[in-house]
Amino acid sequence: MLTMQFGPQRRYSFRGREREDGAWALHVQCDWQMEHEDSTVATRLDLRGSDEKAHDTAARLHELLVGQGLVSVESLSAYDTGGMVVLFSRGYRLAVVSDGVEDDEDWRFFAPCVDAAHFVIEDGKVAAESY
Incomplete structure (x- = not known):
């Protein structure tokens, strides 16, 4: 699953651990493709291989989208x-x-650890839990 954080960083507790992440999160479980200009940087398949391949892809995406300036x-x-x-x-x-x-x-798009509805797309439609 592709996970991305957006917005200002905030601290919160999740399952007994202190975390610092963006105010908003996007979790993508369907087909996706990250591109830079005219080339493909990563796809869903890059996270579906071995653990090593998935970790390498996540590290590469982090370096491109965060490490070289947000x-x-x-x-x-x-x-x-x-x-x-x-x-x-x-x-x-x-x-x-x-x-x-x-x-x-x-x-789905949501605010982590906030008691609010998540915006969820399921089967290509807005899921009932989003309301």
Whole structure:
């Protein structure tokens, strides 16, 4: 699963551990592709291989999106099919495509450890739990 943090950093406790993460989180379980200008940087398949391959991909993404200076969201386009495209600064682009599998979560956007509804796309549609 691709996980990304957005917004200002905040401290909170999660399962007895102190954490510091962005105010918002995106978890993507369907097909996705991260691009930089005209080249593919990583895809869902890069996180589905061995643990070593997944860790290497996560480290590479972290270095590109955080280690070389934070990127920021410049725009977001959502589609009726449950997909979206997020354009980031410095020429990065995240394309998310719903798998369209019934009762299968595609992606969710939420505030970690905040008692509020999550925005969830399941089977290419907004899930009832989002309301």
